[in-house]
Amino acid sequence: MNICFVISDIATEAIGTSVVLMKKVQERGHNLFVMSVGDFIFHHDKPISLRCKKIPKTPKSRTVEKFWDRVQDPELAYSVIGSDSLDVLFLRNNPTEETDDRHWAEHSGIAFARMIQQSGVLVLNDAFAMSHAFIDKLYFEELPSVIKPNSLITRNKEDLLKFWEEAGKKMVLKPLEGSGGQNVYLIDKDKKNLNQIIETISANGYVIAQEFLPEVSKGDVRVILMNGQILEEDGELAVIRRVNNDASEFRSNLALGAKAKKAKLTKEMQRIVDITAPKLKRDGLFFVGLDIVDDKLIEINVLSPGGLDYCKDIGLPDFTETVVKAIERKMEYKSFYQRELSNRELATMD
Incomplete structure (x- = not known):
């Protein structure tokens, strides 16, 4: 190959x-x-x-x-x-x-x-699916509301203030396009530097406001999916908890100093996967990361999900062999069916 x-x-x-x-x-x-x-x-x-x-x-x-x-x-x-x-x-x-x-x-x-x-x-992943999901936070909003926190996308300050009031004067602000925890802010009752924060984020595009989930203080969980299923190797699942040692830091991005830990799959996580997977498979998204807090999906990464490089250090398999074997199978299916299978079908075929 x-x-x-x-x-x-x-x-x-x-x-x-x-x-x-x-x-x-x-x-x-x-x-x-x-x-x-x-x-x-x-x-x-x-x-x-x-x-x-x-x-x-x-x-x-x-x-x-x-x-x-x-x-x-x-x-x-x-x-x-x-x-x-x-x-x-x-x-x-x-x-x-x-x-x-x-x-x-x-x-x-x-x-x-x-x-x-x-x-x-x-x-x-399927290139046309990637085009559709290019702004992954907007693609995230296509998922059913039952598994997501309340949110608003706008560039209007007054809209954001109204959302903040309705959310109990506590919300998370972040750019619609961005990753790695950059320019992500928690806005509470003090509203410190709110005008400056809104101006900073909106200068580069739309702002997403999301209700604050108190459980985020315990970190979030990255669940890695392949072919619409939780990535599994040797009976272990690619479920990784990310916790920041700084109690004042609500972001759990590994790039910002959070630590990875082995985590157990809960029934709430499985429900999120079950609801999300059919759309991911239909769209041709082979390799995807879901970020979950308690019973809510807070973010989806379809562009270049990470986390596999931490697995061996926290007692999980590295999962790479399972991923490569899956690609090998796709090539085998392709050789059997030639052009009968579309790229989108092959991308998520197990």
Whole structure:
């Protein structure tokens, strides 16, 4: 299998879920290619090309750190390949984490992937589904209200103040487009710096106000789904609690210093999965992260969900073999059915 991972930038990518998945792909004997999102090349008369690195085979015993050092080594040359030589294109860049000087990178990966997908390469997640869910917090609002906290999306200050009053003078404000816990604020009865906060967030787009869930003080739980089911390996489930050691910090993002812990699946979490999964499967979203507090889904990540790189440290399997085997099965189904199965169907076929 020839598989290419699209990440934001090879030179700056940190070790995370994408990297541990790449390492497992190679360990299972596949041809691994890695590219930055800025390295698509369009020809009007031939398949799209990719400027990428083909990663030489390395011993399975090599650590993930040494593996990634090898990929990032400037002496490992780039080459240009045709997208028609690939079996799978795995989109793992996160558009919402791009800096202000890289607006071009936000949509380009998905846009080129749509074209490559139409040529017959398996794209994960489905590129048209990714386009639809590009603003994942807005995609989140398409889910049934019974599993979500009350929320409002607006750029109007008066609307936000009215929501704050109706929510018992306690709400969370965050940008509609963004991730990693950046520019997320808890607004309580003191309303400290509220005008400044609203101006800061709304300057870059819409604001989402969400009712505050007191249980968030205990952290949230990241549930990783694959093919619309909770990712499972060796009888263990990919359910990870994220807790911030700072009692005054209500955000539980690992990027902001929260700690990962092994968590148990509750019936409330399972209900959220059961309600969410049919839509994810229909839309072609292969690999998705759900963030849950108590009995409410507070966020969904369809662009580049993470968490697998923490699993081994907290007593869980690394889950990467299960993910790669699932991709292998999709390629087998594709060989059997040729063009009878759409990319969207294959993307979530178990």
